[in-house]
Amino acid sequence: MGLYGKIRCETAKISGKFAMNLVKLGKGMGKSFPGYLFLNIGTDNCLKELxxxxxxxxxxxxxxxxxxxxxxxxxxxxxxxxxxxxxxxxxxxxxxxxxxxxxxxxxxxxxxxxxxxxxxxxxxxxxxxxxxxxxxxxxxxxxxxxxxxxxxxxxxxxxxxxxxxxxxxxxxxxxxxxxxxxxxxxxxxxxxxxxxxxxxxxxxxxxxxxxxxxxxxxxxxxxxxxxxxxxxxxxxxxxxxxxxxxxxxxxxxxxxxxxxxxxxxxxxxxxxxxxxxxxxxxxxxxxxxxxxxxxxxxxxxxxxxxxxxxxxxxxxxxxxxxxxxxxLPPGRFEIVKLNNKLIGMGQGDNGDALKANIQFMEDYIEDNFGFIYTTPDTGEDDIFEDHFNALLLSKPKKVYVVPGRTSIEAARKYYEEINKKLDAEFYPLAYEDMPKRRKEIIKLIHKSPYPYIIVTGCGPEHYMWAELKSELKKHIK
Ligand SMILES: [Zn+2]
Structure with a gap:
């Protein structure tokens, strides 16, 4: 590496470290901004050296x-x-x-x-x-x-x-x-x-x-x-x-x-x-x-x-x-005892994750259970296919279908598929009003007659799952 190259890498490093000290003061993009700056000033060779x-x-x-x-x-x-x-x-x-x-x-x-x-x-x-x-x-x-x-x-x-x-x-x-x-x-x-x-x-x-x-x-x-x-x-x-x-x-x-x-x-x-x-x-x-x-x-x-x-x-x-x-990540699947119900709740964005959540809860289920399923979005038919397969094999008594992402129409389409094989109900709750969506999900938990409830599927990790879990825990007496 020539002198110019070395100076360039040094400058990139100094800027990156300067940014690292700055982001320590604030919150947010701290994890990647210094590196972003470094890579913008420096070349690939600078990263290789670093x-x-x-x-x-x-x-x-x-x-x-x-x-x-x-x-x-x-x-x-x-x-x-x-x-x-x-x-x-x-x-x-x-x-x-x-x-x-x-x-x-x-x-x-x-x-x-x-x-x-x-x-x-x-x-x-x-x-x-x-x-x-x-x-x-x-x-x-x-x-x-x-x-x-x-x-x-x-x-x-x-x-x-x-x-x-x-x-x-x-x-x-x-x-x-x-x-x-x-x-x-x-x-x-x-x-x-x-x-x-x-x-x-x-x-x-x-x-x-x-x-x-x-x-x-x-x-x-x-x-x-x-x-x-x-x-x-x-x-x-x-x-x-x-x-x-x-x-x-x-x-x-x-x-x-x-x-x-x-x-x-x-x-x-x-x-x-x-x-x-x-x-x-x-x-x-x-x-x-x-x-x-x-x-x-x-x-x-x-x-x-x-x-x-x-x-x-x-x-x-x-x-x-x-x-x-x-x-574990904030959207993690957790089992919570709520009065006389046992609730397993957390994100399950792909078929494998949703299946793992069901398997986790199955260790505890000893009776009929309800399933609150939050759907994928438009164009995510193959995620739905994997979800649906796991859902069918788990044999819930009732499935409450709620949109997990933005499209209510996609959620309705997925609901119609589910309803052909399982007893299902549809709740078209908008993404734009997430607090209401969360509130209605908690209402469903209270309303459902089953002692065991699984709540999982798609949805934003913090805005939906982490919040939903903390709101649910407020109901524990
Ligand atoms: Zn082979």
Whole structure:
């Protein structure tokens, strides 16, 4: 890099850091603005240089669901052992650059969301940042219509794959139970180290019965066990099968207020270049199977990158003591006792997330239940299709259909589909009057004759779900 190039990168860095000090004073765009400024003044080469700052390197976490929770948990664990910088929830290269502007860090831990190839630059991000870890949570279909353009699942999967494609050094971490991330891992094994995590527990969700296609040959996969949706133990005639996990969740004990899990294995540590054996018992909040995957993924990332593997047990113990539901996003599905009803409520924007919410609540349902379903928007028919499938299999006594997004007409169309197969009612509540929509949903909960109620589907995380939950909790006597 010439003198001019160096000056340009220095100027970019100074401006970025200046912005970082400014945004500390205010709220809002703090997570990405300094990086935005840095990238506007500096070149790609400046980012490449900046990315060399962390002593160990950077870890990028991606997937359809669970990215934020996994990023937070991984950061909590690694921060106990070393100096880190992290960024979650912003999902852009600007946010990654912001995180890298921090001084004296050993590890950068960044969430990176990829919806499709056109709107993200996954392979470029990988080339510029040169991550030492790329971590996959899961891949299922979502946001099928991005900025008005159809986004077929294959190109979505391809975009996820590209994030680790240029990687030649470091560890790719994949969910063995999810055939799509396992496929990404299988393809990377020739280039670099791949670590797989998965469940080894006695559990078979018979209601996860939709066909899942082999990412290698396109045939229908056969499953001996299904944990949830596409996650399970699968194989295909072409030879593709679930890889054996290097780290496994082997025991799950569910109490009403607390869960206990056992995680064991023997996985490769990047800093020490050797396998680390471990056997851990972790107490967690009651947060659903979904978050167990996030926890397992975070523990895998932690053990892979901690510079002090001898501290693993202590760190896990220290951090698990501080864990509560506040680690999860504000729209998270929660179970609330309201007088003599049990209500499960929270966001479920895609089929996989909604299904996870139902599975979580099913542990508690012992009688008939009502389902308040908030619909997707216009043009989101395939999200509806996945939602409807999960809805049908859960067998609610009654479905109360409410628009989750803006279009009341789309919601009505979805309601008409539901009403053909289930007892359903439609409530055309406008997006523009969200306080009224929330109030009516709470009225429905009170009015419904069933002792168990699930409230889930689409809707804005803060404006609808977080508010709705806090308003509901005011009714607890
Ligand atoms: Zn196959």
């Amino acid at each position: 990315a060399k700052k962390p002593g160990i390197g950077s870890i990028i976490i991606t997937g359809t669901n669970g990215k934020t929770t996994t990023t937070k948990l991984t950061s909590l664990l690694l921060a106990n052992d070393t100096e880190i910088s992290y960024n979650y929830d912003s999902n852009t290269i600007n946010a990654i650059a912001t995180g890298l502007l921090r001084d004296n860090i050993e590890l950068g831990i960044f969430e990176y969301g990829i919806r499709d190839i056109i709107h993200a630059i996954p392979d470029k991000v990988c080339e510029l940042i040169q991550p030492v870890g790329v971590v996959y949570t899961n891949v299922s279909r979502e946001h099928t219509l991005v900025a008005g353009v159809q986004n077929p699942f294959n190109s979505y999967l391809k975009a996820k794959q590209l994030l680790s494609a240029p990687m030649k050094n470091g560890i790719v971490i994949c969910n063995a139970d999810d055939p799509r991330t396992a496929y990404i891992g299988k393809r990377k094994e020739a280039d670099t180290h791949v670590t797989y995590y998965g469940l080894e527990i006695d559990m078979n969700d018979k209601s996860s019965n939709t066909d899942v296609y082999c990412p290698l040959c396109g045939e229908v996969l056969s499953y001996t066990i299904k944990y949830s949706n596409q996650r399970g133990i699968y194989s295909c005639n072409c030879g593709f099968k679930r890889p054996k996990p290097d780290i496994m969740l082997t025991e799950l004990i569910k109490d009403f207020n607390e869960w206990t899990v056992k995680i064991e294995g023997n996985i490769y540590n990047y800093n020490h270049k050797k396998l680390i054996p471990f056997n851990l018992t972790i107490k967690t909040p009651v947060f659903g199977l979904y978050n167990l995957y996030n926890l397992l993924c975070a523990v895998t990332s932690y053990i892979s990158f901690t510079p002090t593997p001898e501290k693993i047990e202590n760190t896990i113990e220290t951090i698990s003591k501080t864990l509560d539901l506040s680690i």
